[in-house]
Amino acid sequence: MGYFERALIAAIVIGAGAGLVGSLVVVRRRTFFAQALTHGTYPGAVAAAALGVSVPVGAAAASVVLVAVMSGIARVRRQGAQVAAGIVLTGGFAAGVLLQALIPGLPVRAESLLMGSILTATTGDVLLAACVVVVAVVCVSVFGKELAFSTFDPNGFRAAGYREWPIELLVLGLTTASVVSSLPAVGAILAIALIAAPAAAARLVVRSFRGLLFAAPVIGAAAGVLGVIASRLFAIAAGPAIALAATAFFLLALGISKLRGLPLRRVPIPVETAEDARIA
Numbered sequence: 001m002g003y004f005e006r007a008l009i010a011a012i013v014i015g016a017g018a019g020l021v022g023s024l025v026v027v028r029r030r031t032f033f034a035q036a037l038t039h040g041t042y043p044g045a046v047a048a049a050a051l052g053v054s055v056p057v058g059a060a061a062a063s064v065v066l067v068a069v070m071s072g073i074a075r076v077r078r079q080g081a082q083v084a085a086g087i088v089l090t091g092g093f094a095a096g097v098l099l100q101a102l103i104p105g106l107p108v109r110a111e112s113l114l115m116g117s118i119l120t121a122t123t124g125d126v127l128l129a130a131c132v133v134v135v136a137v138v139c140v141s142v143f144g145k146e147l148a149f150s151t152f153d154p155n156g157f158r159a160a161g162y163r164e165w166p167i168e169l170l171v172l173g174l175t176t177a178s179v180v181s182s183l184p185a186v187g188a189i190l191a192i193a194l195i196a197a198p199a200a201a202a203r204l205v206v207r208s209f210r211g212l213l214f215a216a217p218v219i220g221a222a223a224g225v226l227g228v229i230a231s232r233l234f235a236i237a238a239g240p241a242i243a244l245a246a247t248a249f250f251l252l253a254l255g256i257s258k259l260r261g262l263p264l265r266r267v268p269i270p271v272e273t274a275e276d277a278r279i280a
Contacts, residue, residue: 003119004232010121010129011224011242014185015194017133019220020140021178022199023212024171028151031196033070033172036085037179038191040066040092043099045113045188050103055113056128056180059188063176066092096188116187116239118228129181136174140213143170148209185224190243197246198223201253219249 025034041059048058070084100106140147150157150167158164175195182191202215227242234241 004228006123006126007118007121007228007238008225010118010126010185011228012221013126013129013133014118014182015198015220015222015224015242016217017129017136017220018178018182018191018194019198019202019216019218020133020136020213021174022195022197022220023202023216024140024147024151025175025195026199026203027209027212028171030171030175031192033085034175034179034195035192036070036089036092037063037066037176038182038188038195039090040088041179041183042093042096042113042188044096045183046096046099046103046106049106049113050099054124056125056183059183060176060180062092063180067172067176093188113183114187114189115237116183116185116190116242118185118224118238118242119231121184125181125184129184132174132177132181135177139170139174143167144213147171152209186239186242190239193243193246194220194223197243197250201246201250204250204253204257220246223249 022034025031041062044058044060044062044065045055046058047062048055051058066088070088072084146157146162146167147170149160150162150164154164178195179191182194185191186194198220199212199216201219202212206212206215223246224242226245228238230236230241230245231238
């Protein structure tokens with residue numbers, strides 16, 4: 001299998017997984033958390049590259065620390081999840097830049113860590129992304145009712161005797177796994193585009209939560225494929241091309257939703273045409 005075919009397969013798998021997990025991120029309003037996580041894993045990716053370890057492994061280790069830090073900050077009085085995410089986003093990314101400056105001669109270019117390099121994706125990267133997709137599908141299939149209940153009626157969910165933290169932990173875990181598996185495709189900066197844009201686009205054109213779970217992975221996979229093809233045709237970086245393709249799908253869905261909302265206007269028939277029609 002050539003590098004381009006492997007990149008296409010990686011784009012399909014990573015895009016589908018990001019779209020599925022992104023559906024949960026968008027409807028539960030955890031987009032800012034996901035963005036903080038994508039930027040905050042940058043120092044872990046840099047450290048892994050310096051040690052000769054797989055970049056997703058370093059990013060995964062960093063993400064575990066970040067989730068713990070954000071949870072701790074969110075519990076501080078007069079603070080909250082948004083404050084915690086903002087601190088982690090800026091602090092984590094700054095730490096990655098500083099670490100990169102302190103470690104000369106990294107075997108991996110900084111651009112590939114920030115914006116991805118899906119054309120150099122390995123079989124291991126594809127298998128990791130596939131595992132994330134399988135786990136996400138199983139979790140959504142098993143806990144779909146609880147996820148929908150806690151998302152759209154949190155008060156009723158608690159009143160029914162359910163605990164909210166296991167569902168929240170499940171969503172955070174899937175988000176972390178999706179961010180880590182997306183790094184080879186779109187890097188630390190652009191991963192949020194592949195997670196949020198397909199789900200946001202699907203949400204504009206479908207009318208049910210189940211439809212969202214089906215449409216978002218399809219849009220994510222399509223954005224990945226179009227981005228890889230565009231990178232080859234126009235000799236541009238694949239990561240930004242994938243992010244732009246996902247953004248284009250969102251803009252298209254936004255336009256379709258606006259057209260749906262426009263009232264249909266009856267076009268008046270000219271008098272002459274009506275008379276001609278009666279004569280005929």
